[in-house]
Amino acid sequence: MSTTSPRIGRPAERIEARIKVTGQARYAADVVLPGLAHAAYVGSAIACGRVLAVDTARAEQAGGVLLILTHDNRGPLGDLPNGDGTGLTPDPRPPLADDRIDYRGQIVAMVVAESPEQAAHAASLVEVRYEPAPFVVDIDDGAGTRLSDVPRRGDCAAALRAAPVTIDVLYSTPIQHPCPLEPHATVAHWVDHDLVVYDSTQWVLGDQAVLARAFGLSNERVRVLAPFVGGSFGSKVFTAAHTLLAAVAARRLERPVKSVLRRSEVLTTVGPRAATRQRIQLAAERDGRLIALRHHTRSHCATERDVADRDPFYEPTSGITRVLYACPNYEAVHDVVPLHLAKPGWMRAPGEATGLWALEGALDELACESGLDPLALRMRNHSSRDAHTGKPYASEHLRECYERGAERFGWSRREPRPRSMRDGDAWIGWGMATAAHPGNRDPASVRVRLDRERGGVHVTVATAGIDLGTGLYTALAVVVADALDLPGERVTVELGDTRLPPAPMTGGSNLTASVAPAALAACTRLRRRLLAFRRAPDESADWAELLDRAGLGDIEAIGTTDARPPGERHAHHSFGAQFVEVRVVPELGRIRVTRVVGVFDVGQVVDATTTRSQLLGGVLFGVGQALLEQQVHDPVHALPVHADLAGYLLPCHADVPDIDVEWLDAVPDVTFNAIGCRGAGEIGITGVAPAIASAVHHAIGVRLRDLPLTPDRLLAALAESPRE
Amino acid sequence: MRPFTYVEGISVADAAAAVHAAPAAMFLAGGTAIVDLMKLGVLAPAALVDVQRLPLGDIELDDRRARIGACVRNAQLAEHPEIRARWPVVREALLSGMSAQLRNMSTVAGNILQRTRCPYYRDPHSACNKRVPGSGCAVQTGWDRDAAVLGGSPHCLAVFPSDLATALAILDAIVYTRRGDGGARRLPFDGFHRLPGDTPERDTVLDHGELVTHLELPDLAIARRSHYFKVRDRASYDFALASAAVALDLERGHVRDARIALGGVATRPWRCTAAEQSLRGKRAELASFRAAADLALADAVARTHNGFKIELARHVVVRALSELAARPG
């Protein structure tokens, strides 16, 4: 498809916006069924140990209680799939499997009652006796285990020894949480021994696979629906414990059961972004050219058993640091530190958001050390191929992003000296960083169906993929309307249902790149079949007319996107350049971001409206990552200190800077897929935090290496810094 | 939430008597503090007596004072033009806290009677003397970034979070109450909130069933030049890391009188009389303000993670005074 298509890349109206602004969009927790019962949970009060006894007597007496599940009476559940690509659970051990406690808040009992109030109250009456055991909840207190797979090229150690300029710094990121605004919710309902689940998920097929295995059913007998999901950011990939329990309870009660996690349960039981401690060692020539990069990451994982049983989760920080810059010698080491916390998971731009915090920070330090402009340093180390595999990028325009971003921001007016700009009580600083995210694409299929209607045709596009607010509804409508040359009103999109053609989980910014080309392929097939009924090759295509001629009331085709073949010749990657202005009032510990400019190469943009929103949202995710968000666990009592939205601080309206996002036009990655799109869901976050820290350094000459950059951290750094 | 009965208060006397008579009854005003804590299982009243429809919703003003009904909404108080003119610190304190929605719901009395945000207080599994007397204080060995640096005791270090109360502390405010047994009290705001000592479960001197009916702000010349300055992690919708309510009476560049109270760092609204004293007769300039700020924090005690609050609060005091002194007057 050429980029001159009438609709591709233009701003469309988000097609589901109307039902969202009228309150008609049905999210999982909005589903009401006759006879619905409500669940509440009892979470472990200890971080490690055993449950000795669960006394449910008082709870059972409470009004409206229908069922209480504990590990004593939960009943059998089959083995859950994990790692085989069909579905994922946070813990291979199903919920309420035994008496073992691995983290505070772990579900130890489920109460189901007639009303949510009754369920919550009864849950508070369940008495649990524990045998506590010692625990570790702070990554700095735990011992690390080295992972065996060490990506390396060249000889880092030798290069580090010999280099004229070296940097050796420690950067850290705290536990942060995807924390979508919609709490995780499930309604489970058995209909004639088949299971129907409305779930707040990123992956209906993953849910289906897990639930089918858990209950010993064939996949067809489990239907999962998620037409609307209130954000996810990685946290709804796994089939949650409460989803399984809702299905167990619904079967036991022969009634539908609704289970909505409380915000505190979301924040303590749904896996967060792992904490990291990252050591970056750089070796460079005096002109800034990198000679060596060594990246040592410690990140936390679940308990020791997670390490022993199978692949532990680790924050993949080196995924990006190994490919980004031209550098002959590279080595990455990962240690995992088991903690008594819910198993970490993915959060928007896993690896990139954390890895670039460290790498881009270290580069900013190298720039200062070498007396180079941070942007010039990036340019000098630019690589037009994947620096690790050596594969050339099929389509790569990072230099252009740097240049346009710098121009839009006014970077050339930057006086390199820290403390060079002041406005009233505030120091002003300018910083920048590279943004990057790999192009991902997975097998997907989409059905496009044409129905003959009065006055023309109507098109229905359907796939099991999910729109998390990411714009998939709109992107598919745009692609299909464009391919069939129909007005947008004639297109309906159906998503988030296991009965629809299979699609991958929404994750890794993959979905548009996987599904949109499949939709295009389906349209191409339909066109071909219908165009056969033209009377002359130059006759214009009127689908209604052609359907009539074919004697058909409707016609449909399925289009697919294949798996990426092994041994692709090219690499596919999105890039961007992000520039930030901050105002710092040092004595108040105050850092405010006032301006962010980002220019991105994300391949061909399918829909400009939702792409812009994705990029803006990504930037704000970065602002939260940089300034506000952290989950601390009291190392003595294991209390999750930030287990609500007054403690786990998300950016609010007043934190929002002026944001200018732009993408390069006409840069389709045509060997990646037929449309040339790569997806823009995550890249927006990736350079923000390091650019902010770079700007803070420029403002006041103080280097901050631990996220988030809170007032206490800034004050502490100032106290240590010789400048103030 | 535990089941409870809901009673709509009919008159001030009845409402007070109703709570007085039932040990596990509580007053309900805007509900933004109490419903939150009931959901957490921190409070479990057997009965709620709703005071919102009692005739306590008006602000009456004359030359000598403002008489503010206990059930006046915080938004209503903040928007009142005469409050804004005569006691600007009240408005600024209110607008620096909560959100517009919460200010629309919550009442003046509810605000000064809100409980601490200490995470251990809010978690029923944790040891907390304020929630369960005698159970211990988890903060002493736990996460103390949010803990008080002033007014703490070995039994409790919880910050009292109200912004409004910090402002009231410099205004010679008076709390009027009606007791469950029919009596009435007039309580100077200065002594209204208690230090935790060894009974941190009691935040104020109110007795069970004692209903706050009004707050009184006496007319105070110095209050016309008053100001609230607050620092928080997030740019809005967040509690104070440190805040200061200040008032200045200036004459030809010199301080005739000053008022200073700290919020976000102490176990109760924290009036700094020594610091105020130090400013009298001094030039209204940075050096005097710095000296006053040092005095205000002189007794502060840092723990593991909250030491920054001392430094921060100093700067907050200096900043609040400097901004105020620079105001045309």
Add this chain to the structure above:
Amino acid sequence: MVRLSVNGERHELDLDPRTTLLDALRDHLGLTGTKKGCDHGQCGACTVHVDGRRVLSCLALAVAQQGREIGTIEGLARGDHLHPMQLAFIECDALQCGFCTPGQIMSAIAMLAEVEHRRQLDDVAIRERMSGNLCRCGAYPNILAAIRRVRT
């Protein structure tokens, strides 16, 4: 029996005194447009109008709302005619996942009604006044644009 007047309609409900206005709307009246993001007054997703003022329905007990007029997202449109704020949200793409959206819209409408001189509301003032409505998707810049559009 609890009497609630919602979007101009009167309802008599048999409610547990513990039921919040939010749960009464969602579970008893089927008005699920109002969302529960935190249930503790910390996100704004549950914002509704009570006697024209914006409040958080998760911290309001339903029994305490008798005799008041409650307005929800479902009551804004007149048939197919959307409220100008709803239209502006669509036009400015002031939403992504849509979960915070009903609360943002209810809050924004009440916010404009709170100020006498709307035109004087600059961006900083709008952002501050809207800060009680969190949006994890980060639709904030477009929400601001939508409000600006309706303000004038």
